[in-house]
Amino acid sequence: MSSWAGCPRTARLTGRPGRRRRRAGPVPYRSRGATLVVVATGRTGEEAHRPDVDRDCMRLAIEAGAGSRGRTSPNPWVGAVLATADGALFTGATQPPGGPHAEVVALREALHAGAPTAGATLYVTLEPCSHRGRTPPCVEAIVAAGIGRVVAALEDPDPRVSGRGLSALAGAGVEVSVGVGAGEVVEQLAPYLKHRRTGRPWVTLKLACTLDGRTAAVDGTSRWITGPEARADAHRLRAAHDAVMVGAGTVRADDPSLTVRHADGQDPLRVVLGVAPPGARVHPALELTAPLGDVLTELGRRGVMSVLVEGGASVAHAFHTGGLVDRYVIYVAPALMGGSDGRPVLAGPGANSIDGLWRGRFLGLLRLGDDLRIDLEPAPAVEPSPLVDLGPVPPVEPPPPTAVAQAVS
């Protein structure tokens, strides 16, 4: 199991429904759609209130949500499990914008199977919505289906929801619990939560370097420092972000296309800091010239929830020293540039003394072929910023068809 951006992690989700199925239970049902795997468990309604059952069902909902990551922006990739009173489980995940949310997918599958929804328990990774957006409020569908209990991992920080969904459910006589699986969902939905709380996207800084911390040789060449496994992983990382960003220096030096080619997934919005040459492979790209804080605010306004910054060293230094990085992903090759004249990971002034050392916290270590992937986050963790009212959040805007330099005021 991987976290929202494919980062390695130690915890594995357990409690898959198939392992708990009773021989005498209802006939297993499998979805027609790609997002649903439904297996009857034979649990009674009474058992479904046990804390370990709640945790197992929430883990299943988290797995379902993970399958929608990268396809729902600007909506969160939510997962849901409907546990009916006669012991069947139906899972659902939020569909691309305009499609049904996870709760409604699970409800529809139960209805399609002819399963009774009255008195069922609905597990969902995020508070059901109570407002009308591109789709009707999930709360209405839940109440209409006669669901007896809703277990949500997190309250939705989106100012349009923010507890109203849970209040509406409680007001309609539905039993409501919040907090089961909250730690895992905070990690899984970190980009969404940051975007809704600050208006800015989650920032992952990705670098590939030698063991002596070099990202390019003296002549500027940097391809390829790492091997094919690491590069494929980096493409999976791209596909997990809404946008990918490089500095104009990298465009001039490497002419990257920044598409997803060595992994499954959609191409993210391509963003260049500064101006890319007209014939560059990165086009069509969004070109932004502004202080980095304003650049991030502009991307957030466009509905970008996560951005992968891929360098180069000057841009990486600016993001790092500006305290703008939420997650560092560093691919390290078993290679040495062998001198002090190659390009460093971060280009610019560093700490004057050891007192100014920046410290992070390792989150994961993964071997990829001959290379290593190291994930870390700034330490100590930054407190979440206060809520801001974003108003309606638009879908990710496509870049202009031709390269047009855009200044952010």
Ligand SMILES: NC(=O)c1ccc[n+]([C@@H]2O[C@H](COP(=O)([O-])OP(=O)(O)OC[C@H]3O[C@@H](n4cnc5c(N)ncnc54)[C@H](OP(=O)(O)O)[C@@H]3O)[C@@H](O)[C@H]2O)c1
């Ligand atoms: N190993 C790796 O992981 C990796 C990844 C990427 C790149 N690289 C290597 O890194 C080298 C390029 O790095 P670099 O430091 O020279 O360049 P860079 O960091 O890619 O880009 C720096 C340029 O970006 C533009 N820029 C930066 N911040 C801006 C802002 N806020 N607003 C507008 N424009 C902004 C400026 O362009 P102007 O100069 O046009 O004003 C600046 O000179 C290449 O050798 C490349 O191969 C290595």
